[in-house]
Every structure is written in C-alpha cells, then in structure tokens.
Amino acid sequence: MAPQVLILNGPNLNLLGQRQPEIYGAETLADVETACAALAASLGLGTDCRQSNHEGELVTWIQDARATAAAIIINPGAYSHTSVAILDALNAYDGLVLEVHISNIHQREAFRHHSYVSRRAEGVIAGFGTEGYLLALRRAASLLAP
Ligand code: CA2
Numbered sequence: 001m002a003p004q005v006l007i008l009n010g011p012n013l014n015l016l017g018q019r020q021p022e023i024y025g026a027e028t029l030a031d032v033e034t035a036c037a038a039l040a041a042s043l044g045l046g047t048d049c050r051q052s053n054h055e056g057e058l059v060t061w062i063q064d065a066r067a068t069a070a071a072i073i074i075n076p077g078a079y080s081h082t083s084v085a086i087l088d089a090l091n092a093y094d095g096l097v098l099e100v101h102i103s104n105i106h107q108r109e110a111f112r113h114h115s116y117v118s119r120r121a122e123g124v125i126a127g128f129g130t131e132g133y134l135l136a137l138r139r140a141a142s143l144l145a146p
Contacts, residue, residue: 001046002044002045002046003044003045003046003070003071003144004045004046004047004048004068004069004070005040005045005046005047005048005069005070005071005072005073005137005140006047006048006050006061006062006065006068006069006071006072006073007033007036007047007048007049007050007072007073007074007133008050008051008052008058008061008062008072008073008074008075008076009029009049009050009051009052009074009075009077010051010052010053010058010074010075010076010077010078010079010080011052011053011054011077011078011079012053012077012078013029013051013075013077014029014051014053016028016029016032016102016130017029017031023102023103024102024103024129024130025102025129025130027130029051031130032130032133033047033049035130035133035134036049036133036134036137037049039134039137039138040137040141043137043138043141044141045137045140045141045144047137048068048069055079055083055085055086056085058076058079058086058089059085059086059088059089062074062086062089062090062092062093063089063092063093065093065095066092066093066094066095069095070095070096070140070144071095071096071097071098071140071143071144072090072093072095072096072097072098073098073099073100073133073136073137073140074086074090074097074098074099074100074117074121075099075100075101075102075133076099076115076117079117080099080101080105080112080115080116080117080118081111081112081114081115081116082116083116083117084116086116086117087116087117087119087120090117090120090121091120096122096140096143096144097117097120097121097122098121098122098123098124098125098136098139098140099115099117099118099121099123099124099125100124100125100126100132100133100136101115101124101125101126101127101132102127102128102129102130102132103126103127104126104127105126105127106126106127107127122143123136123139
C-alpha cells in the first residue's frame with residue numbers, strides 16, 4: 001500500500017478562500033486538499049486531509065497517526081504559537097513531520113515568529129502560499145522513498 005500522509009490544518013483554516021485573500025490566497029481548503037490528493041497520487045503517496053478548530057481533536061488525530069501515517073504535514077494555525085500539547089503529541093510520533101504556513105510568519109507580528117511545532121518538524125515552509133502544502137508533499141516523497 002502507498003505510504004499515507006496525514007495533512008492536518010488547525011483553527012480557522014476552514015475559512016481559506018473566504019476572507020483575507022491578500023494574506024492567505026484565493027484557494028479554498030477543499031481546493032488545497034484536492035490538489036494535495038492529486039499530487040500525492042502521482043508521487044505514490046496516499047493522503048488523509050483533516051481540519052479542526054479544536055486543539056484536543058488535533059492531538060487525538062496525531063496520536064492515531066502513530067499507527068496509520070508515514071508522515072504528517074501540519075499547518076497548526078495559531079496553535080503553532082501556543083500549543084505545547086500539539087508539540088507533545090508530535091514528539092510521541094515516530095514518522096516524518098513537516099510544518100507549513102501559508103503566510104511568511106516571520107514578516108508578521110512578533111507573536112507569530114515562534115512555533116512550538118518547529119522544534120519537532122524536520123522542515124518548515126512559510127510564505128509560499130498554499131503551494132507550500134505541495135512542496136511539503138514533494139519533500140515527503142523524497143524522504144520516504146525506499
Ligand atoms: O500562515 C499560516 O498558515 C498560519 O498558520 C495561519 C494562521 C495564523 O494564526 C498563523 O500565525 C499563520 C491563521 C489561519 C487563519 O486562516 C484564515 C484563512 C482565511 C480567512 C481567515 C483566516
């Protein structure tokens with residue numbers, strides 16, 4: 001079976017394409033997930049795309065991924081900057097972790113400059129728009145290749 005990649009999006013990312021296109025672009029989350037599934041298939045990967053506004057639900061999905069996913073691509077949204085719980089869950093996960101931010105968090109307010117998740121992530125992409133998810137998938141395919 002193709003290696004599975006869990007693509008996780010955190011709070012408010014369900015609003016993609018509906019508000020603040022100058023920061024987050026015009027694509028909806030459904031557009032992003034469809035593009036990820038298509039690229040993943042061409043790379044020999046499977047995807048499971050999920051979004052939650054709830055920290056505990058994200059933690060549970062990361063725990064579940066221990067048994068199901070070879071990699072996690074995560075945009076934790078604002079939880080990047082606050083959540084030790086998500087960091088702890090990722091630290092209990094043995095697979096590849098790649099972190100994506102649509103905007104360049106280093107160009108924005110100071111409170112966005114630090115991400116707890118970055119302590120665990122093998123790589124971080126920020127400021128490449130929604131294309132960042134596709135770049136992360138390509139990197140996952142390279143690193144997971146036998
Ligand atoms: O740049 C990113 O991807 C962020 O993770 C997005 C988070 C923000 O808190 C992080 O600092 C950086 C916010 C996601 C909110 O997404 C929206 C999308 C469209 C309209 C409104 C919010």
